Amino acid sequence: MKPDNIPHCNQPIGIFDSGVGGLTVYRAVRDRLPGENVVYLGDTARIPYGTRSPVTVRRYAMEDAAFLMSRHIKLLVVACNTVSSVAMELLRDSLPIPVIGMIEPGARRAAQVSRSGKIGVIGTEATVGSGAYKSAIGAIRPDAYVVERSCPLFVPLTEEGWAAHKVAEMVAAEYLAPFRAIGIDTLVLGCTHYPILRPLIQKIVGPDVYLVDSGASAAAEVERLLRDRELTADTVEPPETQFCVTDFGDRFRRVAEIFLGQPMDHPETVDLWGKQ
Numbered sequence: 001m002k003p004d005n006i007p008h009c010n011q012p013i014g015i016f017d018s019g020v021g022g023l024t025v026y027r028a029v030r031d032r033l034p035g036e037n038v039v040y041l042g043d044t045a046r047i048p049y050g051t052r053s054p055v056t057v058r059r060y061a062m063e064d065a066a067f068l069m070s071r072h073i074k075l076l077v078v079a080c081n082t083v084s085s086v087a088m089e090l091l092r093d094s095l096p097i098p099v100i101g102m103i104e105p106g107a108r109r110a111a112q113v114s115r116s117g118k119i120g121v122i123g124t125e126a127t128v129g130s131g132a133y134k135s136a137i138g139a140i141r142p143d144a145y146v147v148e149r150s151c152p153l154f155v156p157l158t159e160e161g162w163a164a165h166k167v168a169e170m171v172a173a174e175y176l177a178p179f180r181a182i183g184i185d186t187l188v189l190g191c192t193h194y195p196i197l198r199p200l201i202q203k204i205v206g207p208d209v210y211l212v213d214s215g216a217s218a219a220a221e222v223e224r225l226l227r228d229r230e231l232t233a234d235t236v237e238p239p240e241t242q243f244c245v246t247d248f249g250d251r252f253r254r255v256a257e258i259f260l261g262q263p264m265d266h267p268e269t270v271d272l273w274g275k276q
């Protein structure tokens, strides 16, 4: 998948996730870069990725990336922590364009803001199982004490629209209790869904714990990279976003609205194997 095409500034940014969660990253990119065209792919037919094996996640990631490459993107944002934790090397080795994931920006921010070096990370089972955040933070700050915990119920609770529900509060109190006991001063929200739960998570861990939103950190990196490589869009045309999904139904419509903050009109339903 490595043709010799040099990216051009007015090509779109490609963003993909296993589904709707990456819309939190999309919003962060949109806020920073209002002039860019974006193609967003949510692999809604195969979500969740976070409970699957690294081999399967890598295969899905390559298929998602190949689809976005067919839309002539200039930069790929892997807006899924699970994919970012197991497939970055493969994607970077395979693609002729820059690839930005969630782990490095989130890890850098956590290493930078933590005073005590006691850092918590929450994510899917696959992300936590990979130990990717722990190694990335440790590489920057060898003195850090990093504790990771998977919080699998956070994804369905968020998608149910229960971010402020008492059930979510009970679940969060259970998952986050070890971090309170350790006395972390920084917690990485290592899953695209967790920014939706931010007020609840902050309430449970306490106001003194700094929450790192990996998507927001990644968006800052996207802006920097485009500037450094002179790839920032310079057209006067109004920017467009094309939302693509692999499965579209009522549930998606409802959940996308939670993540996007507004209804998503007419996403394009695509077949990743070219059978549109």
Ligand code: DGL
Pocket (backbone or CB within 6 Å): 017, 018, 019, 021, 022, 047, 048, 049, 050, 051, 079, 080, 081, 082, 083, 124, 127, 155, 190, 191, 192, 193
């Ligand atoms: N987008 C995934 C992540 O950030 C969460 C949802 C899933 O398991 O696919 O890890």
